[in-house]
Amino acid sequence: MSPPHPWLSVLVPFYRVEPYLRECVESVLAQVDGGVEIVLLDDASPDDCGTIARELRKSHGEVIRLLGHDRNRGIAEARNTLLADARGDYVWFLDSDDLMLPGAIAGLKAAIERTGADLVLCDFRVVRERMALKHRLRGEYHRSTFSGRDNQLESDRGVLLRGLMAARQLHPWSKIARRSCWGTAPFPPGRVVMEDMAAIPALVANVRTFVHVAEPWIGYRQRPGSALATLDAGKFRDVLASVRELHGAFADDPGLDARTRFAIDYFCIRALSSVAHRITGEQPALARELRDTLQRLFPGGLRVLLEECRRRGWWLRRRRISKGIERLERLA
Known part of the structure; x- marks a missing residue:
């Protein structure tokens, strides 16, 4: 059984990500401590993701819990379901085709122990099948998600909003927050893209303190089949x-x-x-x-x-x- 009172819940919804799901979950498993749970949600994926998730659950039942939707409801409802089921003091959304980079959980725990912040903002690295010099020159090895001071506990909501808007990186996986700060069902059901943008006001309204850790903790995968690859x-x-x-x-x-x-x-x-x-x-x-x-x-x-x-x-x-x-x- 996963820990009954974890300090952190890592929430991973999945749909049509068979080539990436195992690597994603194993990137978290490689660094969990005894107070971390991983909650997976099968959003009625038609490929072999469900089998992969069940195998991972069977091998790591002390850490992993597995939920499921009876039909595909989309990323927004999947995240809302995971949030409602999470037991951790803090929650960390992770997309199932991305990676948690080594040292991320230890870095998060150190930041929380040092500051007690309601919200911890982290940076990310772009992951491609082939990384070229042009990608390095674009800064893809370290993308910042906040424009402002690093490693300083802040409480000014205006500073938080200005820093988020200037960086223009509103994805939830770079924002690890107390579970209560997300509220209930912050992601608008049925929305395929930019559902994270609509969830930001609820998060900002409930956060009293925050800190930006200028370290890439997430590997953001660029792939042709992602929701943002084509815009209809x-x-x-x-x-x-x-x-x-x-x-x-x-x-x-x-x-x-x-x-x-x-x-x-x-x-x-x-x-x-x-x-x-x-x-x-x-x-x-x-x-x-x-x-x-x-x-x-x-x-x-x-x-x-x-x-x-x-x-x-x-x-x-x-x-x-x-x-x-x-x-x-x-x-x-």
Whole structure:
């Protein structure tokens, strides 16, 4: 049996990841201590993942628990199910095609013992079948998930939001938090991509203290079959919905200063601008939805935001946003 009162639950949902699942789980098993549980969830995977998970459960029953959905419900509901079942004081979401890098759990435990933080932010390394010099030059061996001070206990919510928005890495697997900080069912059911973006407001609302450890603890695998490898109309709409929810969650928050509001606005306009650049002339309905989202989020227009970009010397960023919006107006 896994520990009844673990200090950490590692939560791994899986679906169609047969080539990667065993390596993922074994990367965690190689470093667990007596107070760590691994909870796997079979989201009705049609390949041989279920067999692999049962074998791992049989061999490591003292650590691993295995859950299952009767039908495929998607990553958001899978994470919500795992969160509801977790027993650890802290929870760490891990995607089933990724890896936990050596020393990650020991590093996390040391950070918690040193700071007692509600939230620990870690960095990651990109994992490819073949790593070339260009990938190293892009910084793929160490990607930061937070823009701000490292290894310092912080309690300012504005600092947390600005650091997250600037780094633009909102995935849950780089955010190890007290189980209570995630709330209940923070991931919107049915959303295929960017469901993590929509979950950030709930996490930020419940975190009192946090620390960023500038070490890559996760190996983020780049593969062609991932959810973000191709973006169809449904996934585009998921992005729009998550951006609206993220922006709306903080729109009327009186506790946020102008710098933090700009950081949120800029993050959202960057996300929408990226979508605009990927819409084709055969997708006018999607272009109209994106334009409507822009008008809803920025009813007074983008002049103030673009002027702030100019004031900061962000000429290339400002130009990219402007080009995206111009293209959108032509398509819509």
